[in-house]
Amino acid sequence: MQYLPNLLFVLALIMGIGYFTRNVRKLIRNIKLGREVTLDGPSAERWKNMARIALGQQKMVVRPIAGILHVIVYVGFVVINIEVLEIIIDGIFGTHRIFAFLGPVYDVLIGTFEILALLVIVAVVVFWMRRNALRLQRFWKPEMKGWPKRDADWILYIELILMGLFLTMNAADVRLQALGAEHYVQAGAYPVSSVLAGWMGSLSETALVGIERTAWWLHILGILFFLNYLYYSKHLHILLAFPNTYLGRLRPQGQFDNLEAVQKEVALMMDPHADPFAAPAEDAPPPEKFGASDVMDLSQVQLLNAYTCTECGRCTSECPANQTGKKLSPRKIMMDTRDRLEEVGRVLDANKGAWEPDGKQLLDDYISREELWACTSCNACVEACPVSIDPLSIILDMRRYLVMEQSAAPSELNVMMSNIENNGAPWPFNQMDRLNWKQEL
Ligand code: SF4
Numbered sequence: 001m002q003y004l005p006n007l008l009f010v011l012a013l014i015m016g017i018g019y020f021t022r023n024v025r026k027l028i029r030n031i032k033l034g035r036e037v038t039l040d041g042p043s044a045e046r047w048k049n050m051a052r053i054a055l056g057q058q059k060m061v062v063r064p065i066a067g068i069l070h071v072i073v074y075v076g077f078v079v080i081n082i083e084v085l086e087i088i089i090d091g092i093f094g095t096h097r098i099f100a101f102l103g104p105v106y107d108v109l110i111g112t113f114e115i116l117a118l119l120v121i122v123a124v125v126v127f128w129m130r131r132n133a134l135r136l137q138r139f140w141k142p143e144m145k146g147w148p149k150r151d152a153d154w155i156l157y158i159e160l161i162l163m164g165l166f167l168t169m170n171a172a173d174v175r176l177q178a179l180g181a182e183h184y185v186q187a188g189a190y191p192v193s194s195v196l197a198g199w200m201g202s203l204s205e206t207a208l209v210g211i212e213r214t215a216w217w218l219h220i221l222g223i224l225f226f227l228n229y230l231y232y233s234k235h236l237h238i239l240l241a242f243p244n245t246y247l248g249r250l251r252p253q254g255q256f257d258n259l260e261a262v263q264k265e266v267a268l269m270m271d272p273h274a275d276p277f278a279a280p281a282e283d284a285p286p287p288e289k290f291g292a293s294d295v296m297d298l299s300q301v302q303l304l305n306a307y308t309c310t311e312c313g314r315c316t317s318e319c320p321a322n323q324t325g326k327k328l329s330p331r332k333i334m335m336d337t338r339d340r341l342e343e344v345g346r347v348l349d350a351n352k353g354a355w356e357p358d359g360k361q362l363l364d365d366y367i368s369r370e371e372l373w374a375c376t377s378c379n380a381c382v383e384a385c386p387v388s389i390d391p392l393s394i395i396l397d398m399r400r401y402l403v404m405e406q407s408a409a410p411s412e413l414n415v416m417m418s419n420i421e422n423n424g425a426p427w428p429f430n431q432m433d434r435l436n437w438k439q440e441l
């Protein structure tokens with residue numbers, strides 16, 4: 001019986017980490033459904049981008065209030081969770097504050113954790129107010145209804161609860177240390193929870209142990225729950241922002257990708273030794289698809305982008321199409337891509353990993369043609385994204401599919417393209433008539 005709490009703790013730890021690992025494997029499987037990409041540019045520059053954008057949060061602070069608050073939550077959350085290491089060791093071996101032997105260093109660590117916990121609580125409250133009291137426009141766009149809205153709020157509530165439990169646990173500990181309770185070593189500095197401890201002055205030792213143990217258990221179970229919640233949430237970005245910024249685009253933003261399949265066909269057309277009448281070999285692979293109509297046609301980086309999106313809406317608030325009332329929202333493009341990828345993942349799960357067409361696709365079932373053609377390809381969304389996501393690349397790949405596979409460009413574009421093809425200019429005039437204007441002078 002003496003070891004029951006330790007056994008329960010190990011069981012909770014195994015279940016929490018096991019379920020998380022299962023979801024990570026699913027995530028990797030889903031991302032690998034995309035096309036492989038060859039990375040361009042030096043890896044040193046990629047590491048630099050990751051350090052600057054993901055670790056240094058450089059693009060977040062472009063909007064200073066939200067940026068600084070985000071940095072507080074991010075640093076606070078990462079640093080405070082160093083304490084999780086102590087909780088895990090204590091939980092497994094039945095010790096209490098195992099790192100107390102660090103003495104003054106331990107005092108500084110616990111003191112820092114507490115101040116950060118308080119700052120995180122303040123930041124989370126401000127974030128909640130911005131979303132729900134001030135109702136900032138970008139958090140109330142049509143794509144933010146239902147689950148995305150609830151998800152954003154729940155993350156704030158979970159962070160609030162975790163920080164509250166951490167401080168409650170410490171406050172009870174402060175009182176127990178003062179009472180000289182057995183097992184509660186004299187260690188740590190508690191600049192915030194000592195204030196809370198003052199409110200617990202009338203409680204008995206048994207009640208304090210009950211509060212301390214309950215907060216301790218709920219804190220670690222809450223962390224394990226949050227770890228597993230990530231997969232279903234936009235909060236996945238706290239992990240994926242790192243690979244995503246590493247894999248971010250290094251080429252100039254306006255530069256188009258060449259379609260490899262088109263390049264091959266053009267090279268064949270230009271090859272003087274190629275036989276124009278040759279039939280394809282029997283074992284030749286089927287012709288490649290141009291552009292993208294579903295998530296499997298996108299690249300692995302684009303799919304990683306979709307999982308990394310924080311749904312912050314900075315892209316949408318900068319998008320000229322969205323600002324002028326068009327249906328397009330680059331954030332929705334990323335959310336739709338993730339939703340469709342998850343749907344494909346569920347089909348794979350149901351069929352033991354084999355793909356069975358489900359009669360749906362990203363184009364039309366999730367993203368409409370109207371949205372795709374509303375894009376001005378200005379790159380403002382790419383520039384605004386704090387985690388190096390490129391919604392425009394998905395829009396362009398889907399447009400390519402419409403134009404090259406379905407000849408389904410809007411009629412104005414079709415006319416323009418025919419004119420370029422026939423007249424060498426977008427206007428419907430013969431090249432020979434180009435200088436006719438001279439005669440009118
Ligand atoms: S590139 Fe397209 S989606 Fe992105 S901001 Fe410009 S118009 Fe909007």
Ligand code: SF4
Pocket residue numbers: 308309310311312313314315316330331334384385386387389391
């Ligand atoms: S694509 Fe980037 S800017 Fe747009 S919502 Fe997602 S994370 Fe925010």
